[in-house]
Amino acid sequence: MLVSQSSVFRAMFTHSNTKEAMTNCIFIDDANPEAVNRMIGFIYTAELDDCLNDDEVIAVLMLADRYDIQNLKSLCQDELIFQLSDRNVCKVLRVADQTRADVLKCACIETIEKYKKTITESNPWRDLKKTDQSLVFEVLEKIMASDGSPPKKKK
Template identity: 30%
Template sequence: MEEQQSNRVVITDVDHEVLQEMLQFIYTGESPNLAKMANHLFAAADKYALESLKALSEEALFYALSIETVAETLALAVMHSAEKLKEKTIEFFKNHSKDIVKTNEWKNLAKTNPIVLAEAFEALLTQNDNDQIMHDEKIEITK
């Protein structure tokens, strides 16, 4: 109601630069700073139901995925129910887990969000179990 009376909307839960970028996307369909703000835009787009911006941000997060960014990206994917991004991030984790677990970002994730960490390790263990089954089947076939 206050917005109607003052003809103003006050948004306090999004950083000024992120809000500015989000508004630019709403009005122009473009986000020139998407690559450097993808994580913040992804969260804001999810919060304000801007599905096209969320999809673009999700794609940018995936393409920027690295050993250093996987922990934050996985946490974002889980927090914002982005199953596709979560699957891709876990796949990346499975392929680079030995290096990822040594990073400060991953150690911080272990402290702040152990549930996300558990999901990643469960996927890794599942892969290892599947690899062992495939290996055992190959041995049976060659005998």
């Protein structure tokens, strides 16, 4: 079942010289156990628990990206877009960038544009400016290039 949903798991089990193929076991000991259980549950049921908070969804998204489970990654992006707010957008933006979740990243940029005054005065934004200047620059470039140009002058 794992190999049908993940190219990473497929590679682990189809190459005979891997530890996973020899033992028929995978050890994921560097991730949140609850997130791992949710990922495995999704592989078997194609469902994700309802009522997860943003941190729980982020943990699952990180695993979905790491193990290339595209359906789960898409579902996590949708859930995080639904949960986006001025309070969590900087955290979610950073994760979207790390996981190459482009749809989620665009939604974060739209949220930042919508709540720009509140967000740019927040501690998470200040922290993001210190730790990931290239991401902040990308966000600001996209906001400036958006359709917010001034009205045309009358003749």
